[in-house]
Amino acid sequence: PKKLAALMVVSNELMDDSAVSIADQFTQSVAEAFAYAEDQAYFNGDASATYGNQTGLAAGLPSGAYLAAGETWAANTISSAVLAPGSVENIHPYMQSSWAMSRQAFYQVFGRLFNAGGGNKNIDLAVYSLSNPGVNGANASINGDPVYFTQVLPTSTPSTGVPWAYYGNF
DSSP states (O other): OOOOOOOOOOOHHHHHHOSSOHHHHHHHHHHHHHHHHHHIIIIIOBSSGGGTTOBOHHHHSOGGGEEEOSSOGGGOOTHHHHHHHHHOOOOOTTSOOEEEEOHHHIIIIIIHHHHHTTTOSOBTTBOEEOSOOOGGGOSEEETTEEEEEOTTSOSSOOSTTOEEEEEEOO
């Protein structure tokens, strides 16, 4: 385990005399900064000090567990929806697998494919759900698997070999 810390300088007068609860504002800011740092280390960590010496998914998983750019997002086809799930091994059948990607990746790749099918939710092997996003707290779903958005993953087509979406039991 690694520790994260935050330091904020604020006067006692501001904390005591403000009409708005400044302590709540600071707490929210710290929580958001911690969540962002955790996501950065979890997905992008390369064991460097930048990521708190954490090795994240990009450096720690076999390439079949994620989708990496080798082409533009616009060039992805329906096979992208089955590539990662078909490559991941040893997932316990009772555990819920899910996707993680940026909101931009989801809509520019999978949202485009959904719309290309005329809104038909039964496109070849894929079922897309852009409506009713509340599946297990997810933002959306692909093939019934929840999609969780994180903005630490690429928000536009990345360089070749850079992971832009992950699939697995996180």
